[in-house]
Amino acid sequence: MGAVLLTGATGFVGREVLSRFLERDSRHVFALVRADNDDQAAGRLPGHARLTAVAGDIEQRNLGLAANSSERLRREVTTVLHCAASVSFDMPLEQSRNVNVEGTRRVLDFARSCTRLERFSYVSTAYVAGEPGGLFREDELAVGQRFRNPYERSKFEAELALRSEAADLPLQILRPSIVVGDSTTGRTSSFNVLYGPLRAFARGTVPAIPARRDAPVDIVPVDYVADRVHELATRGPNGTFHLVAGRNATTVGRLLEMSSEELGRPQPRVLSPGVYRRWVHPWLRRKHRGLRRLEIYFPYFAMKVRFDDRRLGPGPRVESYFHRLVRYAQAARWGRR
Numbered sequence: 001m002g003a004v005l006l007t008g009a010t011g012f013v014g015r016e017v018l019s020r021f022l023e024r025d026s027r028h029v030f031a032l033v034r035a036d037n038d039d040q041a042a043g044r045l046p047g048h049a050r051l052t053a054v055a056g057d058i059e060q061r062n063l064g065l066a067a068n069s070s071e072r073l074r075r076e077v078t079t080v081l082h083c084a085a086s087v088s089f090d091m092p093l094e095q096s097r098n099v100n101v102e103g104t105r106r107v108l109d110f111a112r113s114c115t116r117l118e119r120f121s122y123v124s125t126a127y128v129a130g131e132p133g134g135l136f137r138e139d140e141l142a143v144g145q146r147f148r149n150p151y152e153r154s155k156f157e158a159e160l161a162l163r164s165e166a167a168d169l170p171l172q173i174l175r176p177s178i179v180v181g182d183s184t185t186g187r188t189s190s191f192n193v194l195y196g197p198l199r200a201f202a203r204g205t206v207p208a209i210p211a212r213r214d215a216p217v218d219i220v221p222v223d224y225v226a227d228r229v230h231e232l233a234t235r236g237p238n239g240t241f242h243l244v245a246g247r248n249a250t251t252v253g254r255l256l257e258m259s260s261e262e263l264g265r266p267q268p269r270v271l272s273p274g275v276y277r278r279w280v281h282p283w284l285r286r287k288h289r290g291l292r293r294l295e296i297y298f299p300y301f302a303m304k305v306r307f308d309d310r311r312l313g314p315g316p317r318v319e320s321y322f323h324r325l326v327r328y329a330q331a332a333r334w335g336r337r
Helices: 012-024 038-042 067-076 093-113 150-165 195-203 222-235 252-263 273-287 291-295 322-331
Strands: 003-007 029-033 051-055 077-082 119-123 171-176 178-180 208-210 219-221 239-243 269-271
Touching: 003 012, 003 067, 003 093, 012 029, 012 222, 029 038, 038 051, 051 067, 067 077, 077 093, 077 222, 093 119, 093 150, 119 150, 119 222, 150 171, 171 222, 178 222, 195 252, 195 291, 195 322, 208 273, 219 222, 222 239, 252 269, 252 322, 269 273
Parallel strands: 003 029, 003 077, 029 051, 077 119, 119 171, 171 239, 178 219, 208 269
Antiparallel strands: none
């Protein structure tokens, strides 16, 4: 097998995927890093004999590669693994599209120019499901769903583009759910989605949340995701795969119970989203100025969608490692240290 081209190697998931290739593989890895030159790009990654950092940018034509780097990659790369993305929930939709949709198209165009291409793997998200209700299967995409934010919509549109424009390529689409810290150490470099509400819970600043206690919350640790991405991109079949807790997903009610136990705080009141928006939201916004930053995550605690896990089986239960997530986050001061 030839070399791997990895985008997003400096990101939360991409960095863990990169470590798997360097520790468990014998292939050379080219990591595309947004930087002014290759030396600057190399400074953002660990030193390794089988790793070459190349300066580039998925928002630019030909990935912003220098001519010599571009030519070498086209000759040597047989697997393109596209992890780079904007994961911001509040970025304007057009900006999200430029990174997540057009950026994916640019990576796809480059992959087509690789003379020995054997695999194109794209790390998407299970939340392309939006909110259809019921079970969302791996072979489904457009099911008339609504989206909670521009991130979900742009990742959905990127999958649509791949299905129509890369149907003739050896294509994998990998869909993790909410990715949190390592299940063994709790370590994370990305304190979003679950961590924002947890931090507010720890401070006692959110007395009520819009949610349903029985709503599923599908959480997977980054080590589980990185292991599966490496395995599938290396020797898995083509197709779409859910990297999810699936039938092992927790619920809002259980998550609140565990948070209360770990943080020593009373549980916030759980209100229906309609009641919260009409009566509680205006009052809380005046009293808690930081609430605006949390509100983009609240829709994930009133969902109905569950994810099919029949191809890979369910991921680990968050109950088995939740305490490690909280303790690491507290030691890291919720990302400030």
